[in-house]
Amino acid sequence: MASSTTRRPSWRTVTPVLAVAAFGLAACTSSQESSDVAGTTPPVWTSSPAPAGEAGGHGSTPGGREGDDHGASAEALEVELKDGAGADVGTATIIAEGNHLVVTVEAQGLTPGFHGLHFHQNGTCEGDFTSAGGHLQVGAADAHPSSGDLTSLQVGADGTAKLVTRTDTVTLDQVEGKSLIVHSGADNFGNIPPRYTREGGTGPDETTLSTGDAGSRVACGVVG
Template sequence: FSSIIGFISVDLTLRGSFFSYSTAAMFLGTWAILWVAHAALANPLLLDDDLLLEQPRLLRQVAPGRDFLFLNNQVTPIWRASATLTGDNAEGGPGGSVIFRQFTDFDPVVVNLNVTGLTPGKHGVHIHQYGDLTESCKSTGPHFRRSLIGNIEAKEDGTASVEFASPYLSLCGPNGIIGRSLVVHEKPIEYNRFPDIAAAPSDIEEDNPSPPQTEEQKVGGIVACGVITITKSKE
């Protein structure tokens, strides 16, 4: 009987040690995971496209030519889009370029817009529905109202250069602007509540950030336009 009691005592002791070791291992594992996640969030690691040859082929098919951001233990493509702006007539006129960048779906889109050949003063900038230039800027369609840019102001020499981050733009998804067009109008957009670029109204609606007015009738004709396409993310 005493031998049985001794066996049970040894068994319980071993089991207790096992559970203690298991608990400690789980604690250390959880701590290690949290430490790695914190390090990734605090110091996101930018990975060059050339270093990702071993990544799954599907990722490279979905986002070819991208740089990548290692965030939240996931490799995320850094999206970059651009458009080359040309005048709406055969004699030339205004021109320029625009670059869009977005790190994740939840980040604002960073816009860098440069235009030359404008008349001095403010000009409205819209995203239009279609990326179609078969009839020059006339075939870009109506204003894509699920996006918002605003006005730019040209100097006396006809140049305008702005850089800003907009929460009212998205490169991808149902409201994505890739494949659509950016247009510059003759006149400024008459926003009573937010007159200039990157300024937000106080009572903005999530699904329609533009105020309910016929802007296309007020901003005049299109002086320059370009199709927004995905471009190589390296400078």
């Protein structure tokens, strides 16, 4: 009778089998889920919190400003508006956003109605504010409205106003050090029809073209 022998598994055979089994177990217990977006693999976090700065997405910063070509400039110019007696009547903030400026004006203690609002040539606010010169003009000197003309400020019955307006006719550098003026009346922006009759002719006269018939200057502040 032939003797029987028992063959023990070689370690060379057992080791690969164990490795395959361990890999299969790890794959089954992974918390990673497949993504339905082509070419992506979702991030997988275990018990540890997400690394600092990654919660808002790749490359993001608070406010979402980084890499945003349309975000507002970090630089802002401020204006303190005062009336002829030196009392505070409002503030203005000017920032660059893309290829234009955003001007925000908040005011109080003004007469209800529309008030002309313009950047003026000089950065002085003395006396009746005529020291501020005429409307700021960049480029063609005879252009109307002027480069410094802004949307009129509408004051409510309680004497307060808030305006957010935009302009692409001037830059931050061009208004810095100039003055911002609030006028007593509404601005017609030189929009007088040719049929309008005046002494000496028809259409807008020089005063209308240069001031918009906005009247006197009731508040002024230097942009800085």
